[in-house]
Amino acid sequence: MLAGMIALRRTLAAAVALVLAASPLPAAEPTPTAPPFALTVDSIMRGPRLVGYPPEELRWSGDSRELFFEWRARDEEEAATWVVSAGPPPRRLSDDERKRAPAAAGVWDGAARRIAFVDEGDIAVVDTVARSRTQVTRTTESEGNPRWARRDTAITFTRDNGFYVVPVHGGSDVVIELLDAGPAKAEPPLTEAQKYLRDEEARLLKTVRDAAEKRKKAEEKKKKAAPPRLEITDKQSLSDALLSPDDRHAFVLVEDKADGARVADVPRYVTESAYAEMKPARTKAGDVQERKHLAVMDLQTGKTVWASGAFAGPAPSPRPSPVASPSPLPSPSPSAIVDPRKYRDVRWTIPVVSRDGRYAVADVISSDNKDRWILALDPATGDSRVLHHAHDDAWIRETDTGSYGSSNFGFLPDDRTVFFTSEHTGWMHLYSVPADGGSVRALTSGRWEVSAADLAPGRRTFLLTTTEAGAGERQLYTMPVEGGPRTRLTTTTGWHTGALSPDERRLGTVHSTSNRPPEVFLAAARPGAPATQVTTSPTAEWLGHPWLDPELVTYRARDGAMVAARLFLPERLGKARDPRKPAVIFIHGAGYLQNAHRYWSSYYREYMFHHLLADRGYVVLDADYRGSAGYGRDWRTGIYRHMGGKDLEDVLDGAAYLVAEHGVDPARIGTYGGSYGGFLTLMALFTSPRTFAAGAALRPVTDWAHYRHGYTSDILNVPQDDPEAYRRSSPIYFAEGLEGALLLCHGMIDDNVYFQDTVRLVQRLIELRKTNWELAVYPIERHAFEDETSWADEYRRVLELFETRVRNR
Numbered sequence: 001m002l003a004g005m006i007a008l009r010r011t012l013a014a015a016v017a018l019v020l021a022a023s024p025l026p027a028a029e030p031t032p033t034a035p036p037f038a039l040t041v042d043s044i045m046r047g048p049r050l051v052g053y054p055p056e057e058l059r060w061s062g063d064s065r066e067l068f069f070e071w072r073a074r075d076e077e078e079a080a081t082w083v084v085s086a087g088p089p090p091r092r093l094s095d096d097e098r099k100r101a102p103a104a105a106g107v108w109d110g111a112a113r114r115i116a117f118v119d120e121g122d123i124a125v126v127d128t129v130a131r132s133r134t135q136v137t138r139t140t141e142s143e144g145n146p147r148w149a150r151r152d153t154a155i156t157f158t159r160d161n162g163f164y165v166v167p168v169h170g171g172s173d174v175v176i177e178l179l180d181a182g183p184a185k186a187e188p189p190l191t192e193a194q195k196y197l198r199d200e201e202a203r204l205l206k207t208v209r210d211a212a213e214k215r216k217k218a219e220e221k222k223k224k225a226a227p228p229r230l231e232i233t234d235k236q237s238l239s240d241a242l243l244s245p246d247d248r249h250a251f252v253l254v255e256d257k258a259d260g261a262r263v264a265d266v267p268r269y270v271t272e273s274a275y276a277e278m279k280p281a282r283t284k285a286g287d288v289q290e291r292k293h294l295a296v297m298d299l300q301t302g303k304t305v306w307a308s309g310a311f312a313g314p315a316p317s318p319r320p321s322p323v324a325s326p327s328p329l330p331s332p333s334p335s336a337i338v339d340p341r342k343y344r345d346v347r348w349t350i351p352v353v354s355r356d357g358r359y360a361v362a363d364v365i366s367s368d369n370k371d372r373w374i375l376a377l378d379p380a381t382g383d384s385r386v387l388h389h390a391h392d393d394a395w396i397r398e399t400d401t402g403s404y405g406s407s408n409f410g411f412l413p414d415d416r417t418v419f420f421t422s423e424h425t426g427w428m429h430l431y432s433v434p435a436d437g438g439s440v441r442a443l444t445s446g447r448w449e450v451s452a453a454d455l456a457p458g459r460r461t462f463l464l465t466t467t468e469a470g471a472g473e474r475q476l477y478t479m480p481v482e483g484g485p486r487t488r489l490t491t492t493t494g495w496h497t498g499a500l501s502p503d504e505r506r507l508g509t510v511h512s513t514s515n516r517p518p519e520v521f522l523a524a525a526r527p528g529a530p531a532t533q534v535t536t537s538p539t540a541e542w543l544g545h546p547w548l549d550p551e552l553v554t555y556r557a558r559d560g561a562m563v564a565a566r567l568f569l570p571e572r573l574g575k576a577r578d579p580r581k582p583a584v585i586f587i588h589g590a591g592y593l594q595n596a597h598r599y600w601s602s603y604y605r606e607y608m609f610h611h612l613l614a615d616r617g618y619v620v621l622d623a624d625y626r627g628s629a630g631y632g633r634d635w636r637t638g639i640y641r642h643m644g645g646k647d648l649e650d651v652l653d654g655a656a657y658l659v660a661e662h663g664v665d666p667a668r669i670g671t672y673g674g675s676y677g678g679f680l681t682l683m684a685l686f687t688s689p690r691t692f693a694a695g696a697a698l699r700p701v702t703d704w705a706h707y708r709h710g711y712t713s714d715i716l717n718v719p720q721d722d723p724e725a726y727r728r729s730s731p732i733y734f735a736e737g738l739e740g741a742l743l744l745c746h747g748m749i750d751d752n753v754y755f756q757d758t759v760r761l762v763q764r765l766i767e768l769r770k771t772n773w774e775l776a777v778y779p780i781e782r783h784a785f786e787d788e789t790s791w792a793d794e795y796r797r798v799l800e801l802f803e804t805r806v807r808n809r
Contacts, residue, residue, distance in 0.1 A: 035541050035544075036541075036544065036545075037541050037542060037544060037545035039545075039608075039611060039612050039615055040612070041609075041612070041792055041795045041796050041799055042792050044605060044608040044609055044612065044795070045605060045788050045791035045792040045795060046788055047605060047788055047791060048072075049074070049788070050538065050539060050541070050542050051517055051537065051538045051539075051542055051604060052074065052517060052537030052538050052539070053071065053072040053079070053537065054510070054512075054517060054518040054537065054600075055069045055070065055071040055082070055510060055518065055519065055520045055535050055537070056069065056070050056071075056104075056510065056518075057069055057070045057104035057105070058497070058498065058499040058508045058509075058510060058520070059102050059104070059115075059499060060112075060128075060499060060500075060501045060502060060506075060508065061102065061128040061129065062111065062112055062113030062114070062127075062128040062129045062502055063113075063128070063129045063502070064501035064502050064503040064505065064506060065085055066083050066084070066085050066128075067083065067084050067085075067499070067501075067506075067508040067520075067522065068081055068082070068083050068101055068102055069081075069082055069083075069084075069090075069508075069510075069520055070082070070104050071090075071520075071535065073092070074539075080092050080093065080098070081093045081097075081098045081101050081104075082535075083101070084520070084522065084534050087522060087532050087534070088532065088533070088534045088535075089534075090520070090534055090535060099133055100126060100131050100132060100133045101126065101128075102115045102126055102128050103115055103117035103119070103124075103126065105117060106118075106146070107146060107147055107148060109148050109152040110148070110152055110355075111152070111502075112457050112502040113127060113128060113129050113502075114126065114127050114128065114152075115128065116136070116146045116147075116148060116155050117146065118142075118143060118144060118146060121139075121141070121142035121143060122135065122136070122137045122138055122139065122143060123136040123137045123143050123146050123155055123157050123166070124136060125155065125168055134168055134169065136155050136166055136168060137157070137166065139159070141159050141160060142159070143157045143158065143159045144157060144158050144159070145157055145158045145240050145241065147242065147243075149165055149243045149245075149247075150165070150167075150247065151245075153167060153168060154166060154167045154168060155168060156175070156241070156242070156243045158238055158240065158241055160238075161177070161232070161237060161238045162174060162176065162177050162238070163175045163176040163177075163238065163241035163243075163250060163252065165243060174227040175227065175228070175241075175243060175250055175299065176227060176228050176229070176230060176241065176250050176252060176297060176299075177227045177228070177229050177230075228250075228297055228299055228302050230252060230254075230295055230297060230304055232254060235256060235257045235259055236254050236255065236256055236257070237254070237255050237257070238252065238253070238254060238255075239253040239254065239255040239292055240252075240253040240350045241253065241350075242350050242351070242353065244353055244357045244360070244379070245353065245354075245355055245356065245357040246356075246357040247299065248298065248299060248300060248357065248379075249296055249297065249298060249299065249357075249360075249379040250296070250297045250299055251294060251295070251296055251350060251351055251353075251360065251379075252294070252295040252296075252297060253292055253293075253294055253295075253348065253349070253350050254292065254293050254294075254295055255290055255291070255292050256290060256291040256292070256293070257290060258283065258287070258288045258289055258290045259288060260288050261283045261287045261288040261289070262283060262284075262287060263280045263281065263282060263283055264280075264281050264282065264283070264284065264754060264756075265278040265279065265280055265281065266278070266279050266280075266281045266749055266750070266751050266754065266755070267279075267748075267749075268748075268749050269748060269779050270779045270780050279749070279751070281751040281754070282708055282751070283708075283709060284705065284706050284707065284708070284709070285704060285705055285706070285707055285708065285709045285712040285713055285716075285718060285719055285726075286705070286709065286713070286718035286719045286720050286721075287709060289367070289709055291345055291347070291367075292347055292348050292349070293306060293307070293348055294306065294307035294348040294349075294350075294351075294362065294377075295307070296377065296379045296382055298379070298380070305379075305380070305381055305382030306382050307348060307362070307375075307377055307382050307384060308382050308383065308384070345366070345367040346364050346365065346366050346367060346373075347364065347365045347366075347367060348362065348364055349362055349363050349364065350362075351377055352409065352410050352411060352418070354411050354415035354416070354435065355411070355415050356415055358415070358435075359376060359411070359415070359416070359418075359435040359436070360376070360377040360379060361374060361375065361376050361377070361387065361411075361418050361435055362374075362375045362377060362384070363375075363409055363420070365396060365398060366396075368713075368717070369395040369396055369713060369714045370391060370392055370393065370394075370395060370396060371389065371390065371391050371392075371396065372389070372390045372391075372396045372398065372422075373386055373388070373389050374386070374387040374388040374389075374418065374420060374433065375387065376435055376436070376437070385437060387418065387433045387434075387435070387437065387440075388420070388422070388431070388433050388440050390422055390423070390424055392423075392633075392637070393640075394637035394640035394715075395637070395640070395714040395715065396423075397423045397428065397633070397636065408420065408421040408430075408450075408452065408453050408454075409421070410455065411435070412432060412455075412481050413455075413459045413460070413481060416434060416435055416436070417432050417433070417434055417435065418432065418433055418434075418435050419431065419432045419443070419453065419462075419481075420432075420433075421450055421453060423632075423633045425442075425445065426632050426633040426634055427446065427447060427448060427449050427632045427633065428449040428450055428451070428633075429442060429443070429444045429445055429446075429449070429450055430442075430443040430444045430450050430453050430462070430464070431443060432483075441483070442483075443462075443479070443482075443483035444464075444466075444479070444483070444486075446468065447632070448466060448467045448468045448471070449466065449467045449630070449632070450464055450465070450466050451465040451466060451467065451474055452464065452465040452497075453465075455481070456478065456500050456504055457500055457501070457502045457503075457504055458504055459481070460480070460481060461478045461479060461480055461481060462478065462479045462480075462481060463476065463477075463478055463498070463500055464476070464477045464478070464479055464486065465477075465496070465497065465498075466486075467630060468486070469488075470598070471564065471594075471597070471630045471631055472552060472564070472594075472596065472597035472598040472599075472630075473493060473494060473495070473597070473598050473599070474494075474495045474496055474497070474599070475488060475489075475490050475491075475496055476488070476489045476490045476496050476497075476498050476507070476509065477489060478525075487527055488527055489507055489523075489525060489526070489527060489529075490509065490511070490531075491527075491528060492511065492513075492531070493513060493598050494511055494512050494513040494514070494598050494599040494600075495510075495511065495512050495513075495518070495597075495598075495599030495600065496509050496510070496511050497509065497510050498510070500525055501525070504525055505524065505525055506522065506523070506524060506525055507522075507523050507524070507525040507529075508520065508521070508522055509521045509523070509531065511531070512599045512600035513549070513598065513599060513600065514548075514549050514550055514597070514598050514599060514600065514601070515547040515548060515549050515550075516600065517537050517538060517600045517604070518537075518600055519533055519534070519535045519536060519537060520533075520534040520535045521533055521534060522534055546573075547608075547611065548568065548572055548573065548611065549598075550566040550567065550568055550607075550610075550622075551566070551567045551568075551569070551572070552564065552565070552566060552567075552596060552597075552598070553565050553566075553567045555653065555654065555657035555661070556653070556657075557626075557646075557649060557650050557653045558649055558653055559646070559649075561626070561635075561650075563623050563624065563625065563650050563653065563654065564596040564623070564624045564631070565596050565621050565622055565623035565624065565654060566595065566596050566621070566622040566623075567619075567620070567621055567622075568610045568611065568613070568614040568618075568619070568620035568621075568622075569614065569619060569662075570614045570615070570616075570617050570618070570619070572614070573611065573614050573615055575614065575615055575616075575617065576617065577617050577619070578616065578617025578618065578807060580617075580665060580668055580807055580808075581619075581663055581664050581665040581668060582617065582618050582619075582664070582665065582668040582669070582670070582802070582806050582807040583618060583619040583620070583621065583655075583658045583662070583664040583665075583668065583669045583670070584610075584613055584618050584619075584620050584621075584669070584670045584671065584672065584802060584806070585620075585621045585622075585623065585651060585654055585655060585658075585669065585670075585671045585692075586603075586606055586610065586620065586621070586622040586671075586672060586673060586677070587623075587625070587651060587671060587672070587673030587676075587677035587680045587681060588603060588622065588624075588628070588673065588676075588677050589673060589674050589675030589676045589677045589678070590675065590676055591627050591628075591639070591643075591647075591676040591711075591715075592627060592628065592629050592636060593628060593629055594624055594628055594629040594630040594631075595622055595624060595628070596622060596623065596624040596628075597630070605791065605795075606622075609795060609798075609799075610622070612799070613799075613802070616803075616807075617807075618802070618807070619658060619662050619664055621654050621657070621658055623650060623651060623654045625646075625647040625648075625650035625651055625654075625680070626638035626639055626645075626646035626647045626649075626650050627639040627643070627646075627647045639715060640715060641715070641716060641717070641722065641724075641725040641729075642725065642728055642729055643679070643704065643715060643716065643729040644679070644680065644683035644687070644728070644729050644731070645728075645729075647680060648680055648683050648684060648687070648688070651671070651680060651684060652684065652688055652691055655669050655691050655692070667693060667809070668693060668806050668807060668809065669691065669692050669693060669806065670692060670693060670694045670695060670696075670801070670802045670805070670806040671684055671685075671692045671694075671695045671696075672695060672696035672697075672698065672798055672801075673696075673697070673698065674698035674699050674700075675698070675699055675700070675701070675752075675753060675783065676701065677698070677700075678697035678698045678699055678700025678701070679697070679700045679701040679702070679731060681695040681696065681697040681700065682695075682697045682700050682702065682731035682742075682761075683731050683734070685697075685737075685738055685739075685740050685742055686731055686734035686735055686736075686737040686738055687734050687737055689737050689738065689739035689740060690739070692740050693740050693741070693805055693806050693809055694740050694741040694742070694743070694801050694802065694805035694806050695740060695741075695742055695743070696742075696743040696744075696745065696797070696798045696801055697742065697743070697744055697745075698745045698746070698794065698798075699745065699746050699747060699750055699752075699753050699758075699783055700731070700744070700746075700753065700757065700758065700761075701730075701731075701753050701757055702730065702731050702732045702757040702758065702760060702761040703726075703730045703731075703732045703757060703760065703761075704716055704719075704726050704729050704730050705719040705726050705730070706754065706756065706757055706760075707753065708752075716729060731761065732760060732761050732764055735761065735764045735765055735768055735770070736768050738765070738768075738770050738772065738773065739772075740772070740805070741772050741773070741801060741805040742772065742773040742774070743773070743774050743776070743797055743798065743801045744758055744761070744762070744773065744774065744775045744776070745775075745776045745777075745778070745794050745797065745798075746758040746775075746776075746777060746778070747777075747778045747780075747781030747782050747783065747785060747790075748777055748778060748779045748780075748781070749779075749780065749781065749782050750781070750782050750783045751782060751783070752782070752783035753783060755777075758775065762775055774797075776793070776794065776797055778790045778793075778794070
């Protein structure tokens with residue numbers, strides 16, 4: 001769904017997707033004595049106790065002998081680290097072994113042998129070949145942002161408002177100290193009489209002159225010995241910092257607090273104290289946002305400059321354009337280059353720096369989300385040159401970044417060329433550009449997307465994840481760094497993420513299909529090599545059920561576009577259709593998310609629920625409406641300035657498709673969805689009341705002006721500048737149109753879509769004297785439910801809604 005929801009859905013997929021079987025490596029197929037699976041709401045909603053938790057965070061030892069991953073076993077409270085070498089079974093590491101294993105998140109040295117990471121607020125380094133651990137810091141404060149420095153002999157990190165470099169084997173060296181300048185301190189000026197007395201005292205007494213000279217020398221000595229300082233205000237803080245390879249410059253990201261912004265509180269009613277307690281959550285769309293600036297400090301001279309310079313791109317028009325289009329691929333001419341500081345803010349990031357320190361390149365986004373610049377920085381002046389510019393009248397799709405550096409963005413092995421991904425041609429592809437300026441070169445192209453691009457360990461090739469095999473798949477390829485033919489490493493249908501061993505001879509993957517959850521596999525890193533399954537996550541009970549590989553279909557929308565969807569038919573389960581011909585349309589959440597694909601869904605509970613509905617004779621459709629991921633830029637931005645426009649039309653046209661192609665009774669169609677899916681459910685019931693007999697809106701956004709800024713401002717701009725977009729996109733303005741039956745379900749401590757959204761809509765329904773609605777609240781649940789009793793209660797109500805108001809109406 002929403003930018004925050006996209007990340008949240010990814011976390012949900014990892015946190016609630018699968019349950020481990022009783023042994024570390026149960027049989028891949030169910031035993032003959034496995035109990036039959038009961039297709040009921042209570043059985044389905046056991047969640048991870050049934051289908052397990054997915055393995056994740058693959059990483060190799062530096063000698064390429066062992067593959068490590070995180071995996072949560074059944075009945076355990078938390079994930080553990082597992083390791084596999086030649087093949088299954090994997091082995092669970094003890095707590096002591098885990099301390100000497102590579103961390104799940106960290107930064108590797110140039111040899112891909114040692115990894116530096118944060119562990120309980122301190123910096124540690126693990127040598128994955130020697131199987132040793134070095135504790136770099138032991139402090140009461142919290143360190144962050146570790147990076148290798150000084151040819152991999154030291155680690156840099158941030159702590160409070162300081163930036164430090166520490167040799168791996170001990171010692172400490174303060175690089176930068178940010179000084180809170182606070183309010184300006186003005187000493188009262190001396191009167192003429194006071195000046196006379198001061199000067200006469202120095203003329204008369206040698207002791208006074210000697211003391212003044214001594215004080216002056218002491219101040220100069222202290223100044224020379226002190227670390228470089230960067231003065232900031234009491235409303236600023238250090239966000240990140242990077243040391244250049246030659247130790248000459250430090251790049252410091254300084255964050256301005258969102259002064260004046262109001263953070264909403266989320267009340268908790270079920271607490272240990274038995275009193276309601278408040279928890280701060282987030283601001284709302286259009287409120288003041290944090291800003292980041294980039295300072296460049298010369299550590300030899302102490303001089304500091306702030307990154308600035310010329311940027312490319314036209315100034316935005318006074319009113320947002322309803323027609324969204326991307327800019328052409330070529331970089332703009334010099335006449336199109338303007339300074340964006342004259343009309344808007346930009347969001348700076350920490351740059352990537354070539355290994356020789358010669359080039360520093362930053363990825364910068366305008367605060368109105370419509371422009372992106374790849375900039376080469378001059379550390380001496382802070383000026384920048386535009387290497388590449390992208391503009392979108394809707395909003396820019398940014399390069400994905402990781403916690404410890406950039407992904408899809410960095411230097412090629414020549415340390416003169418930068419690679420990055422861009423959606424300029426309408427599809428996300430890989431490009432390169434010389435750091436000293438020149439033409440942008442496309443390394444991939446076509447009507448498909450590059451999902452991830454990372455340099456392989458040997459830095460001679462890329463390891464790519466792409467949709468080249470089809471929008472519903474993610475396959476792994478290698479490609480020379482200069483571009484050219486791609487070599488496909490994975491061949492089985494579905495989703496693959498992977499890690500090449502440092503010697504590039506072995507490939508570890510996490511792979512899933514539409515009816516089998518993610519598992520770890522090992523294979524030789526060559527095309528067509530057979531893969532060995534390492535893990536098996538679901539219970540034998542679950543594996544024994546004939547779960548469908550859903551049929552993928554397309555149907556034509558009213559504007560001629562083809563909509564991809566999953567289709568569940570009773571006959572595929574060996575069941576007869578209900579003679580009343582009922583149907584249900586599921587609307588996925590997150591907005592920018594894909595669900596009509598050939599791999600395991602983050603909506604795995606809904607996947608099983610759709611089996612239950614089909615088992616009862618329903619036809620079920622699950623469509624990737626406009627705004628969904630995986631189909632290129634035009635599909636992504638089809639909802640610009642009107643959520644509930646093209647996306648809703650795609651859902652309504654899905655209902656027409658079911659009637660025309662599958663004989664569904666147009667009076668017996670229900671719909672449901674959560675988050676963005678809940679929002680579209682409301683828009684469907686309110687603005688097209690004759691299409692659906694009933695709908696269940698779960699944790700829905702009801703007013704986009706109340707949602708988070710980062711997501712909503714991309715699509716609808718900000719409410720004070722574009723109120724029309726917000727009003728026509730928010731269900732609360734259309735509640736008078738409700739005719740069918742509505743079920744609202746919401747967690748009361750939801751800090752993503754506030755429970756207040758539903759409360760305000762309920763009050764609106766009351767004032768409109770609407771009676772055909774119900775509300776179910778869940779006092780201990782956030783946006784993503786955790787307790788299986790909450791899941792079961794919610795979906796029991798959804799099923800009852802469809803049975804009584806759709807099938808048996």
